[in-house]
Amino acid sequence: MYTTIIILLILSTTTTAIATISSDITALKAIKSSINPATIPSYTCLHSWDFTSDPCSPPHVTHFLCGLSCSGKRVTQLTLDPAGYSGTLPPIISQLTQLITIDLSDNRFHGQIPNSLFSLPNLQTLILAGNSFSGVIPPAITNLRKIQTLDISHNALSGSLPKTLASLTELTRLDLSFNQVTGPIPVLPKNLIQVALKANSLSGDLQKQSFTESSQLEVIEVSQNSLTGTIPGWFFLTPSLQQINLSNNSFTRFQILKPVNSSLVAVNLGFNKLSGYLPATFSAYPMLASFTLSYNNLKGRIPWEYTKLPRLFLDGNLFIGLPPKDFFSRKTFIISGSLGDNCLKSCPAWSKLCFKSQKPCSVCQKAYRSGKLESKS
Numbered sequence: 001m002y003t004t005i006i007i008l009l010i011l012s013t014t015t016t017a018i019a020t021i022s023s024d025i026t027a028l029k030a031i032k033s034s035i036n037p038a039t040i041p042s043y044t045c046l047h048s049w050d051f052t053s054d055p056c057s058p059p060h061v062t063h064f065l066c067g068l069s070c071s072g073k074r075v076t077q078l079t080l081d082p083a084g085y086s087g088t089l090p091p092i093i094s095q096l097t098q099l100i101t102i103d104l105s106d107n108r109f110h111g112q113i114p115n116s117l118f119s120l121p122n123l124q125t126l127i128l129a130g131n132s133f134s135g136v137i138p139p140a141i142t143n144l145r146k147i148q149t150l151d152i153s154h155n156a157l158s159g160s161l162p163k164t165l166a167s168l169t170e171l172t173r174l175d176l177s178f179n180q181v182t183g184p185i186p187v188l189p190k191n192l193i194q195v196a197l198k199a200n201s202l203s204g205d206l207q208k209q210s211f212t213e214s215s216q217l218e219v220i221e222v223s224q225n226s227l228t229g230t231i232p233g234w235f236f237l238t239p240s241l242q243q244i245n246l247s248n249n250s251f252t253r254f255q256i257l258k259p260v261n262s263s264l265v266a267v268n269l270g271f272n273k274l275s276g277y278l279p280a281t282f283s284a285y286p287m288l289a290s291f292t293l294s295y296n297n298l299k300g301r302i303p304w305e306y307t308k309l310p311r312l313f314l315d316g317n318l319f320i321g322l323p324p325k326d327f328f329s330r331k332t333f334i335i336s337g338s339l340g341d342n343c344l345k346s347c348p349a350w351s352k353l354c355f356k357s358q359k360p361c362s363v364c365q366k367a368y369r370s371g372k373l374e375s376k377s
């Protein structure tokens with residue numbers, strides 16, 4: 001009898017204790033009501049958000065089945081299902097000050113990302129990928145002092161990035177791919193491991209200051225932009241760097257320095273405007289396994305040292321001479337690659353490396369003739 005009363009008392013006090021604080025409830029209500037109800041089908045998380053019951057109080061049998069998590073009385077995670085919700089994100093979201101995670105990916109949110117979002121003091125994960133957010137990248141982004149993962153890829157953001165992201169000291173993964181971001185690559189923060197800025201309109205050349213802080217950087221994906229100038233030798237020596245994708249930009253030259261402690265595995269410099277000769281030094285990078293230089297204006301012979309690379313794409317350049325014999329011997333490691341669409345003498349048609357035919361003689365003669373003129377003048 002007494003035990004039952006005590007249990008009931010405990011139960012009722014815990015329920016009261018958990019009741020979500022009212023400012024969090026107000027914010028959640030505002031978030032739901034800024035979404036077009038026609039885009040909230042009955043099987044979705046948001047449909048189960050019924051404010052006749054308390055968002056943070058368990059058990060969630062019929063209401064608040066998903067889309068948020070709490071710690072005590074506070075909402076800590078806002079992770080909506082990719083149901084195609086269409087709406088804007090109201091600034092009042094910043095009232096959810098205990099939020100650690102926001103994931104609204106693959107919906108149809110549009111309009112600006114509210115500036116107030118960047119004042120959330122505890123935010124570690126912000127994923128807004130695959131929506132239609134527009135407007136310029138807010139400078140306030142540098143206020144996310146605890147952010148670890150920032151993914152706003154596949155939206156319609158424009159404008160340039162702040163000059164430096166150095167204040168984002170916890171950030172390990174940054175993805176702004178597939179937007180309309182302009183301007184140069186900013187100073188990257190010191191604990192960044194992966195940066196993806198693919199398919200934007202970034203311009204300018206690679207500045208040393210962008211990379212000096214980020215000694216943990218393993219992956220750089222900035223293909224399909226408008227970067228120009230020389231790819232400097234130091235760039236390939238950025239400590240920790242394993243994968244580089246600079247394809248589909250407008251780089252005109254590249255320099256290779258002798259490797260020091262390099263962990264570089266894959267480099268793609270295809271579809272640029274690179275001219276000059278192929279340096280044998282690149283093959284000295286001890287971990288390098290995949291190298292792509294397809295569709296540039298590179299000339300001269302292919303150094304025999306390159307035969308040790310398992311993946312090698314040199315197609316669409318102006319390479320001349322006989323390709324190194326080892327490319328075609330059974331002992332070589334080449335698993336995939338291409339030497340096609342060059343000016344090579346006798347690339348054996350039976351080898352898949354020579355699948356694409358070589359350029360017509362006239363094209364090659366013209367390229368080398370104008371080259372000589374260039375070097376004389």
Ligand SMILES: *[C@@H]1O[C@H](CO)[C@@H](O)[C@H](O)[C@H]1NC(C)=O
Pocket residue numbers: 198223224245247248266268292
């Ligand atoms: C590099 O970027 C190009 C163009 O965006 C893409 O086709 C390629 O798959 C990327 N990755 C690698 C490893 O080359």
Ligand SMILES: *[C@@H]1O[C@H](CO)[C@@H](O)[C@H](O)[C@H]1NC(C)=O
Pocket residue numbers: 224248271
């Ligand atoms: C890269 O650029 C080439 C030439 O401009 C283009 O044909 C190709 O589709 C581009 N690749 C990607 C992945 O955008």
Ligand SMILES: *[C@@H]1O[C@H](CO)[C@@H](O)[C@H](O)[C@H]1NC(C)=O
Pocket residue numbers: 260261
């Ligand atoms: C090479 O790497 C090792 C281990 O990571 C480190 O101790 C050493 O200082 C590095 N050497 C140079 C020249 O960077």
